[in-house]
Amino acid sequence: MTAAQTVRPAQTGPGIVDAHHHVWDLSVRDQDWISGDELAPLRRDFTLDDLVPEARAAGVTATVLVQTITVPEETPEFLALAAGSDLVAGVVGWTDLTAPDIAETLAGLRAGPGGEHLVGIRHQVQGEPDPRWLVGPEVLRGLSALADAGLVYDLVVKPHQLEAAVEAAERLPGLTFVLDHLGKPPIASGELAPWEQWIRRLAALPNTVCKLSGMVTEADWHSWTVAALRQYADTVLDAFGPRRLMFGSDWPVCGLAATYAEVIDVAGALTAGLDPAERHDVFTGTAVRTYGLHVTARPAPPQETPCA
Numbered sequence: 001m002t003a004a005q006t007v008r009p010a011q012t013g014p015g016i017v018d019a020h021h022h023v024w025d026l027s028v029r030d031q032d033w034i035s036g037d038e039l040a041p042l043r044r045d046f047t048l049d050d051l052v053p054e055a056r057a058a059g060v061t062a063t064v065l066v067q068t069i070t071v072p073e074e075t076p077e078f079l080a081l082a083a084g085s086d087l088v089a090g091v092v093g094w095t096d097l098t099a100p101d102i103a104e105t106l107a108g109l110r111a112g113p114g115g116e117h118l119v120g121i122r123h124q125v126q127g128e129p130d131p132r133w134l135v136g137p138e139v140l141r142g143l144s145a146l147a148d149a150g151l152v153y154d155l156v157v158k159p160h161q162l163e164a165a166v167e168a169a170e171r172l173p174g175l176t177f178v179l180d181h182l183g184k185p186p187i188a189s190g191e192l193a194p195w196e197q198w199i200r201r202l203a204a205l206p207n208t209v210c211k212l213s214g215m216v217t218e219a220d221w222h223s224w225t226v227a228a229l230r231q232y233a234d235t236v237l238d239a240f241g242p243r244r245l246m247f248g249s250d251w252p253v254c255g256l257a258a259t260y261a262e263v264i265d266v267a268g269a270l271t272a273g274l275d276p277a278e279r280h281d282v283f284t285g286t287a288v289r290t291y292g293l294h295v296t297a298r299p300a301p302p303q304e305t306p307c308a
Contacts (some may be wrong), residue, residue, distance in 0.1 A: 016264070017089070017295065018055060018063040019287040020180060020213045020248025023047055023081070031068060039256070046252040052087055054251075054260040062089040062295040064248070064287065066154065066180075067122050070094050072105075076112055083114030089293040090119035092154050097123060097142030106149045119291040120178065121146055122154035125161060134164040140171060147175035152209075152290060156180045162198035169205045176207050176290060181214025181250065185232050188220050196235055203239035209290050210240045212267055212282065213248030216257035224257060226269050233270040242271075242278035246286040 024031050025045050034042045055063065065078050065088045075093030082088040091114070095105050109118050125133055133139060134157075146153050155165050155177050162183050169177045179202065185195045202208050215229050236245060247267050254263045271282050288295060 015062070015295070016058065016060045016247070016283045017287040017293065018060045018249045018251070019246045019291070020066050020211050021051065021063055021251040022066055022068050022253065023051070023078075024068055028077075029069070029071065029074070033069070041256060042252060048081065048085055048087065051251060051260075055087060058261055058264045060087075060264075062287075062293060063087050064090040064092060064119065064291060064293070066092045067094040070124055072096070075109060075118075076114075079109065079112060079114030079117050081114070082117040088117065089295050090291045091117045092120040092122050092152075093118060094123060095121055097121070097146075098136075098138040099142070102142050102145045103148065106145065106151070110149075118151065119293070120152040120154050122156060122180070125155065125157045126184070128161075131161050132164045134161070134168040135171070140168065143168065143172055143175055147172060150292075152176040152178055154178045154180055155183075158184050159186070159195040159198065162195070162202060166198060166201045166205070169202065169208055173205075173207050176209060177202075177205075178246075178290060179208065179210045180248070181218065182210060182212070182232055182236055184214065184218055187215060187218040187224075187229060187232055190228070192231065192235070199235060200239050203236070203244070208240070209244045209246065209286065210236050211246055211248040212236065212270070214250045214253070216254055216263060216266065217250065219257065221257040226266055229266065230270060237271070237274075242274055242281040243286060245282050246290065247283050 023046055025047065027045070065082060067074055067078070072095065075091070075095065078091045078093055082091050093109065095102060095109070099105065109115055143153055153175055157165055165177065183195060183199060203210070212233060215232065216224055219228055249260055249263050251260050254260065258266065271279055274282065287293060
């Protein structure tokens with residue numbers, strides 16, 4: 001872990017976008033997924049007031065706030081929160097993809113307070129017992145409605161669900177699919193197959209993007225190293241390329257294994273071999289382009305032009 005401390009992505013230029021974090025207030029709504037002794041550190045409130053100092057200290061100037069639970073009330077609450085924040089530039093919310101009136105629901109969200117911050121939708125596919133949930137006819141109809149609305153779809157899946165993710169992305173070329181947390185590879189065991197096979201299949205589709213996020217919590221929380229993460233980061237860098245890879249902290253969940261600053265440092269170490277323009281894509285440009293974020297960010301450094 002200490003090796004990561006020497007490389008800060010902020011050194012390549014200001015304006016890091018954290019494309020994946022959460023907040024919750026347990027007095028407003030329970031987070032029923034936070035159960036058991038291992039997750040006990042998460043069973044408290046985590047608010048923007050907690051995040052802002054850490055994000056600013058790390059050079060983060062904009063974020064994307066992502067849904068946590070599948071209730072319709074959360075998304076308008078997040079949009080209103082974004083409207084009053086100078087940090088949150090976009091919200092990936094939740095709505096029932098199988099509902100016949102999904103188009104009307106999306107229009108209503110956009111018409112409400114902070115609706116201009118709605119950039120995408122996510123569902124906890126990882127919790128669905130059917131590995132082919134994503135390609136059910138009602139779900140595909142809902143995903144098509146997202147494309148019609150100009151939104152993106154965040155994929156939170158486990159490796160055994162990647163095949164269906166590939167099929168869904170193939171069937172809906174007009175919708176951008178953003179893979180959260182590298183598709184949750186088995187980092188703790190050190191295995192690559194069959195995760196790598198499906199990652200490369202997904203990345204071969206031009207309407208897919210991947211988040212460099214959630215890695216430390218898929219590794220051993222107490223003994224992870226940058227070296228243990230590298231083969232997974234290298235796989236997605238090779239498969240998607242920097243222009244389709246974006247950094248996300250997964251705060252506060254990352255706190256089970258690392259601090260916010262450590263997660264930024266790790267991402268910096270894992271991308272240290274990229275040139276400045278490529279690092280700008282990973283830490284700013286890809287998120288801005290994919291989500292259509294309105295943020296103040298310095299342009300990417302110019303690419304070197306080969307001599308004639």
